[in-house]
Amino acid sequence: MKSVGINGYGTIGKRVADAVSAQDDMEVVGVTKTKPDFEAELALKKGFDLYVSIPERVKLFEEAGLEISGTIDELYDKLDIIVDCTPEGIGAKNKEMYEKKGLKGIFQGGEKHDAIGLSFNSFSNYGDVYGADYARVVSCNTTGLCRTLKPIDDLCGIKKVRAVMVRRGADPAQVKKGPINSIVPNPPTVPSHHGPDVKTVLYDMDITTMALLVPTTLMHQHNLMVELESEVEVDEIIDTLNNTSRVMLMEASKGLGSTAEVMEFARDLGRSRNDLFEIAVWKESINIADGELYYMQAVHQESDAVPESVDAIRAMLEMEEDPQKSIQKTNKAMNIF
Ligand code: NAD
Numbered sequence: 001m002k003s004v005g006i007n008g009y010g011t012i013g014k015r016v017a018d019a020v021s022a023q024d025d026m027e028v029v030g031v032t033k034t035k036p037d038f039e040a041e042l043a044l045k046k047g048f049d050l051y052v053s054i055p056e057r058v059k060l061f062e063e064a065g066l067e068i069s070g071t072i073d074e075l076y077d078k079l080d081i082i083v084d085c086t087p088e089g090i091g092a093k094n095k096e097m098y099e100k101k102g103l104k105g106i107f108q109g110g111e112k113h114d115a116i117g118l119s120f121n122s123f124s125n126y127g128d129v130y131g132a133d134y135a136r137v138v139s140c141n142t143t144g145l146c147r148t149l150k151p152i153d154d155l156c157g158i159k160k161v162r163a164v165m166v167r168r169g170a171d172p173a174q175v176k177k178g179p180i181n182s183i184v185p186n187p188p189t190v191p192s193h194h195g196p197d198v199k200t201v202l203y204d205m206d207i208t209t210m211a212l213l214v215p216t217t218l219m220h221q222h223n224l225m226v227e228l229e230s231e232v233e234v235d236e237i238i239d240t241l242n243n244t245s246r247v248m249l250m251e252a253s254k255g256l257g258s259t260a261e262v263m264e265f266a267r268d269l270g271r272s273r274n275d276l277f278e279i280a281v282w283k284e285s286i287n288i289a290d291g292e293l294y295y296m297q298a299v300h301q302e303s304d305a306v307p308e309s310v311d312a313i314r315a316m317l318e319m320e321e322d323p324q325k326s327i328q329k330t331n332k333a334m335n336i337f
Helices: 011-021 038-045 055-063 072-076 090-101 122-129 140-156 194-198 234-242 259-269 306-316 323-334
Strands: 002-007 026-033 050-052 081-084 104-107 134-137 158-168 207-214 220-228 247-250 279-282 287-289 292-299
Touching (some): 002 011, 011 306, 026 038, 026 072, 026 306, 050 055, 050 072, 081 090, 081 306, 122 323, 134 306, 140 158, 140 194, 140 207, 140 220, 140 292, 194 207, 234 287
Parallel strands (some): 002 026, 026 050, 081 104, 104 134, 158 207, 247 279
Antiparallel strands (some): 220 292, 279 292, 287 292
């Protein structure tokens, strides 16, 4: 049983904590919080040991009546690996501390690839991360792109990808972010960083992306145009995506024609937090014209990359050499299709 710590029990951290707890070969030994807020209370209610990530703030937790197990310094020694789920940019700074402690670490997509040195996606480069000390699970958007492009590349080869990403303005709980009533090219420059980010795990993919922010909190939406190496039928693409783990086909004709309806479906699945770990591809959007494949997909930004953190733990701690075995084990424990 491997011992895992979660630094930053927020949107991603609390999901990774539950995902790790669902496995039978690893356990959460502690989670950290910077302040005694509702998420700190939640961690305790769920039975996680709570550590304070900014030691000077111990008093705040005591005043709030929250039982802490110590500061983050006391957590490090108990761990085989730490999953850093702190906000963008903080993970890279924390890496110096993990290095000093000789502790392996997994980071999230908000960190820059160069700051960590190695990126990870379960389906794209599991073997390259096997035994590594530090790796970053690519972002929600990049995970979404990799999940569908990799099986298509394996089926018929990809010459070139162009993708337009319609990004959610904020996560549901982020009351201070926008836009509220605007469509914002973001970044305003073309190409966006998403294409280069895909290449950190699918090294040879020729991909160019551009992105917009829109006033929604539910999901991201991607529009892909893919030049193919060899001729295939639409049905072969449908069959391939249908048989790809962590990908789901959705049909507008069955009432799933929008991100709102896809998230209603996710709520109906009855999973914790209404998470949709799978990438939802609209079946009717899949078309091929002049050797170019077109399709549209939706990404639940808060959860899609979470199972990848579990696989990254298995790869980095050399618990399972075969990516498919880790993926299936993670899926089974998390009830993922
Ligand atoms: P979040 O703000 O919801 O959670 C971050 C947590 O870290 C909070 O509990 C916060 O209190 C804590 N924290 C803040 N400063 C800290 C510090 N100095 N030390 C320790 N903990 C600290 O953020 P999030 O959305 O979970 O994002 C975490 C990472 O995951 C980022 O790299 C982000 O880019 C990435 N990510 C986010 C999403 C998403 O949609 N939210 C999707 C994929 C990847």
